[in-house]
Amino acid sequence: MGEPVNIPPIQPPRLRLHVIASGSKGNCSVIEDAATGECAVVDCGISFNAFRAGCEECGIDPSRVGAVLVTHEHTDHTKGLGVLTRGLARLGASPVVYASPAVHGASADLQAIQDAVDLRHFSAGDDISIGRVRAHAFRTSHDAAESFGFLFGCEGDAVGFMTDTGVVTGEAAEALSRCRILAIEANHDLEILAHGPYPAFLKARIAGEHGHLSNAQSADLLSTLLCDELECVVGMHVSLNNNDYRLPREALAAVLEREGHPARALVGFQSRPVSV
Ligand SMILES: [Zn+2]
Numbered sequence: 678m679g680e681p682v683n684i685p686p687i688q689p690p691r692l693r694l695h696v697i698a699s700g701s702k703g704n705c706s707v708i709e710d711a712a713t714g715e716c717a718v719v720d721c722g723i724s725f726n727a728f729r730a731g732c733e734e735c736g737i738d739p740s741r742v743g744a745v746l747v748t749h750e751h752t753d754h755t756k757g758l759g760v761l762t763r764g765l766a767r768l769g770a771s772p773v774v775y776a777s778p779a780v781h782g783a784s785a786d787l788q789a790i791q792d793a794v795d796l797r798h799f800s801a802g803d804d805i806s807i808g809r810v811r812a813h814a815f816r817t818s819h820d821a822a823e824s825f826g827f828l829f830g831c832e833g834d835a836v837g838f839m840t841d842t843g844v845v846t847g848e849a850a851e852a853l854s855r856c857r858i859l860a861i862e863a864n865h866d867l868e869i870l871a872h873g874p875y876p877a878f879l880k881a882r883i884a885g886e887h888g889h890l891s892n893a894q895s896a897d898l899l900s901t902l903l904c905d906e907l908e909c910v911v912g913m914h915v916s917l918n919n920n921d922y923r924l925p926r927e928a929l930a931a932v933l934e935r936e937g938h939p940a941r942a943l944v945g946f947q948s949r950p951v952s953v
Pocket residue numbers: 700701704751753754841914
């Protein structure tokens with residue numbers, strides 16, 4: 678028998694990501710502290726019934742939602758904020774709602790709840806504390822008043838979350854560099870978009886610098902973010918009109934295969950929750 682090998686203990690995952698809904702009909706994800714059950718919601722563009730059903734399917738206790746983070750004011754991310762905060766209040770939860778001042782100013786959905794909830798402002802670079810979890814806000818590039826992604830951290834674990842961005846900003850690339858779970862936008866396939874029914878101005882908007890990341894851009898981004906910690910990448914905000922759920926998963930999986938990386942590639946769906 679040789680000397681005992683000093684293997685670091687395997688740490689149980691600290692954070693879980695639950696994508697309850699993802700896509701232009703409505704977005705809502707939950708970051709859960711696996712040890713405490715405490716949750717942060719990212720965006721709510723779905724009904725409270727859909728949120729509750731998603732929580733049940735994912736094994737989340739909705740009464741443990743301590744914060745709601747708003748990425749930007751587009752209604753597919755905000756139209757359920759009122760029903761969410763009122764519904765959670767009935768369950769005894771009164772989460773703090775976080776938005777940037779510009780997003781607050783541009784969102785009728787946020788203004789409609791501002792007197793009923795604890796609404797706090799954040800700016801790019803801020804770290805928001807939600808129980809033991811820290812959410813670091815970074816700027817994205819989108820046709821909104823302001824837009825953000827988040828890096829969630831807890832005891833060395835890291836989950837990166839970024840949707841609704843036309844390009845990858847420098848601060849996004851930096852924030853997402855050592856994640857165990859990556860949720861990154863893979864909105865459209867350029868070929869399907871080009872040949873699809875949308876008017877030219879809308880096609881240009883979607884593919885532009887302030888639109889959405891394509892499958893190919895998402896795969897390029899993933900290739901720059903591969904690290905030993907990475908276990909799972911989830912393609913997000915997949916378009917029902919300009920994409921096919923198979924394509925972003927294959928594009929992300931191809932990068933992992935090419936690099937011999939053992940991480941899994943998944944996609945988030947519009948109406949079927951995914952937990953990782
Ligand atoms: Zn969106």
